[in-house]
Amino acid sequence: MSEFRHDVVGIGNAIVDVLAHADDAFLDTNNITKGAMTLIDEDRAKEIYGNMGSAVEISGGSAANTIAGAAGLGASAAFIGKVRDDQLGEVFTHDIRAVGVDFDTSKAGDGPSTARCLILVTPDAQRSMSTYLGACQGLGPDDVPEELIAGAKITYLEGYLWDPPLAKEAFRKAMTTAHQAGQKTALTLSDSFCVDRFRGEFMDLIKNGMIDILFANEAEISALFETDFDAAVSSVRGLCEIAAITRSEKGCLILSADEKHEVSAEPTNVVDTTGAGDLFASGFLFGVTSGRPLAQCGQIGCIAAGEVISHFGARPEKSLKDLIAEKGL
Amino acid sequence: MSEFRHDVVGIGNAIVDVLAHADDAFLDTNNITKGAMTLIDEDRAKEIYGNMGSAVEISGGSAANTIAGAAGLGASAAFIGKVRDDQLGEVFTHDIRAVGVDFDTSKAGDGPSTARCLILVTPDAQRSMSTYLGACQGLGPDDVPEELIAGAKITYLEGYLWDPPLAKEAFRKAMTTAHQAGQKTALTLSDSFCVDRFRGEFMDLIKNGMIDILFANEAEISALFETDFDAAVSSVRGLCEIAAITRSEKGCLILSADEKHEVSAEPTNVVDTTGAGDLFASGFLFGVTSGRPLAQCGQIGCIAAGEVISHFGARPEKSLKDLIAEKGL
Numbered sequence: 001m002s003e004f005r006h007d008v009v010g011i012g013n014a015i016v017d018v019l020a021h022a023d024d025a026f027l028d029t030n031n032i033t034k035g036a037m038t039l040i041d042e043d044r045a046k047e048i049y050g051n052m053g054s055a056v057e058i059s060g061g062s063a064a065n066t067i068a069g070a071a072g073l074g075a076s077a078a079f080i081g082k083v084r085d086d087q088l089g090e091v092f093t094h095d096i097r098a099v100g101v102d103f104d105t106s107k108a109g110d111g112p113s114t115a116r117c118l119i120l121v122t123p124d125a126q127r128s129m130s131t132y133l134g135a136c137q138g139l140g141p142d143d144v145p146e147e148l149i150a151g152a153k154i155t156y157l158e159g160y161l162w163d164p165p166l167a168k169e170a171f172r173k174a175m176t177t178a179h180q181a182g183q184k185t186a187l188t189l190s191d192s193f194c195v196d197r198f199r200g201e202f203m204d205l206i207k208n209g210m211i212d213i214l215f216a217n218e219a220e221i222s223a224l225f226e227t228d229f230d231a232a233v234s235s236v237r238g239l240c241e242i243a244a245i246t247r248s249e250k251g252c253l254i255l256s257a258d259e260k261h262e263v264s265a266e267p268t269n270v271v272d273t274t275g276a277g278d279l280f281a282s283g284f285l286f287g288v289t290s291g292r293p294l295a296q297c298g299q300i301g302c303i304a305a306g307e308v309i310s311h312f313g314a315r316p317e318k319s320l321k322d323l324i325a326e327k328g329l
Numbered sequence: 330m331s332e333f334r335h336d337v338v339g340i341g342n343a344i345v346d347v348l349a350h351a352d353d354a355f356l357d358t359n360n361i362t363k364g365a366m367t368l369i370d371e372d373r374a375k376e377i378y379g380n381m382g383s384a385v386e387i388s389g390g391s392a393a394n395t396i397a398g399a400a401g402l403g404a405s406a407a408f409i410g411k412v413r414d415d416q417l418g419e420v421f422t423h424d425i426r427a428v429g430v431d432f433d434t435s436k437a438g439d440g441p442s443t444a445r446c447l448i449l450v451t452p453d454a455q456r457s458m459s460t461y462l463g464a465c466q467g468l469g470p471d472d473v474p475e476e477l478i479a480g481a482k483i484t485y486l487e488g489y490l491w492d493p494p495l496a497k498e499a500f501r502k503a504m505t506t507a508h509q510a511g512q513k514t515a516l517t518l519s520d521s522f523c524v525d526r527f528r529g530e531f532m533d534l535i536k537n538g539m540i541d542i543l544f545a546n547e548a549e550i551s552a553l554f555e556t557d558f559d560a561a562v563s564s565v566r567g568l569c570e571i572a573a574i575t576r577s578e579k580g581c582l583i584l585s586a587d588e589k590h591e592v593s594a595e596p597t598n599v600v601d602t603t604g605a606g607d608l609f610a611s612g613f614l615f616g617v618t619s620g621r622p623l624a625q626c627g628q629i630g631c632i633a634a635g636e637v638i639s640h641f642g643a644r645p646e647k648s649l650k651d652l653i654a655e656k657g658l
């Protein structure tokens with residue numbers, strides 16, 4: 001086993017979020033599927049942006065949010081993702097480095113601009129996302145340094161990476177490299193529509209032992225097994241070393257071969273659910289890489305998720321390190 | 330007098346704010362003057378940005394914030410300011426148009442990038458601003474359409490416009506055009522350091538009757554007359570038709586030849602004071618252009634300021650129209 005240089009390395013789409021409030025009528029009028037992540041092209045991005053209200057720009061990207069959160073908790077962390085050499089690429093790069101994450105993927109010098117996710121937050125705090133992948137489509141296996149993966153305890157991958165075709169190859173290379181080095185891999189299923197798009201491939205990865213830690217919410221795990229939640233939970237057990245299932249206001253369920261833990265959600269005034277699952281993964285991965293028991297990993301995940309849903313945007317505003325210290329964790 | 334096409338037209342530096350939390354030690358280490366707006370060049374902007382934490386990007390600019398707020402209250406409004414044809418220029422343009430403001434100033438096709446203001450918010454909610462003016466330096470008299478100014482009840486100008494040399498000419502053209510058309514002008518003194526830079530010129534404008542409505546806070550009005558607050562207040566009365574003096578948590582003081590009103594601040598949990606003065610001006614100008622008594626104009630100003638200091642960023646998050654309706658205004 002290599003010497004550890006990082007607790008966790010994340011690979012994902014490098015995205016800047018553009019967040020605005022909207023009502024349900026706006027989603028209907030603009031044909032936006034509530035609660036989902038929908039891929040859009042540049043013309044559609046212009047159309048939605050032109051119609052939506054005054055916005056704020058905050059670095060996002062699912063795995064990037066997770067890695068930023070893990071670093072905020074104290075994990076040594078790195079991120080791999082593709083931006084362009086434009087202003088939003090500079091914003092993304094600054095924000096992830098500013099929280100101590102190593103981020104050295106080469107920027108695209110031409111081609112599509114840095115990815116944007118247009119996020120509409122409805123009064124019920126639900127977020128509906130329309131993503132223009134832009135420069136993310138250029139991420140490929142050459143962007144995955146083998147020594148970086150081999151030197152990380154966990155390589156964390158987002159299911160969304162299966163959308164840009166080249167990224168899938170980067171994903172496979174990373175998983176293989178991690179396991180060859182005796183390290184662990186983790187996957188988030190990302191979104192139930194994403195599971196619908198790639199169910200067979202995700203299932204093959206899991207059944208072939210490529211995924212050690214699986215993150216999913218209720219809709220995603222049910223979509224994966226095409227069954228109800230309880231049946232899906234029974235099915236996943238044993239296929240992965242650990243399954244961490246988030247259940248919104250009901251907290252989370254942590255499963256391994258020998259353990260099963262139900263952890264309560266943190267009481268929070270929910271403002272914007274963007275990043276809830278991402279930050280849960282931050283806390284859980286920090287817990288695992290710092291050698292804590294599984295129930296505590298779930299608890300830290302719930303605390304991090306509780307922070308991020310209490311305000312606009314998917315990056316923590318408060319010190320997560322302080323928050324878990326306050327809870328004696 | 331022309332037919333009114335707008336209640337208010339604002340001219341100002343078109344800026345995107347980059348906001349992050351910081352402590353006082355960070356300001357000291359980076360030689361940033363607390364509470365002030367300091368002009369910086371591109372190298373210094375890179376240096377501060379490189380040192381500061383993970384940030385959020387929100388459209389800003391003092392007069393632009395005021396105009397966005399006035400539009401949010403129901404005023405018909407336009408803005409004149411210069412961005413480049415880059416991503417942050419697109420962000421600025423989108424956000425001000427999204428609240429219903431007419432914004433048609435031509436974008437710079439080359440030269441410096443869209444202006445950024447690096448704003449550090451300390452735990453006491455005070456903001457310290459470092460501004461890279463970038464494309465704003467290209468704003469000149471040709472960007473001021475005479476018919477737009479002639480058709481507005483009030484032309485609102487920020488003192489900060491005296492920093493980029495060409496903008497000063499745009500400022501003078503707008504004032505002259507407004508008065509020739511029988512309309513009113515308003516000026517905010519912007520910042521006490523800005524007053525120090527241009528005291529003589531600002532004083533000439535005021536003494537020569539070029540300013541009908543003057544906005545200032547305690548530090549700015551004292552700096553203008555180089556005396557204490559009470560003496561400054563006595564001096565300003567009569568020099569302008571109306572003086573609207575903001576006093577932070579003490580509310581505001583509204584003076585005209587015949588009237589004097591003290592208005593209390595709105596009770597608020599102060600998170601970030603960025604935009605407090607700008608949004609006060611939004612409310613006050615909306616009040617004046619909708620024909621309300623001066624005390625009520627001050628009250629609406631305090632409500633708008635109270636909203637903007639309750640969250641990060643200088644653009645309102647809640648509907649200001651709803652907020653004043655709740656107060657029966």
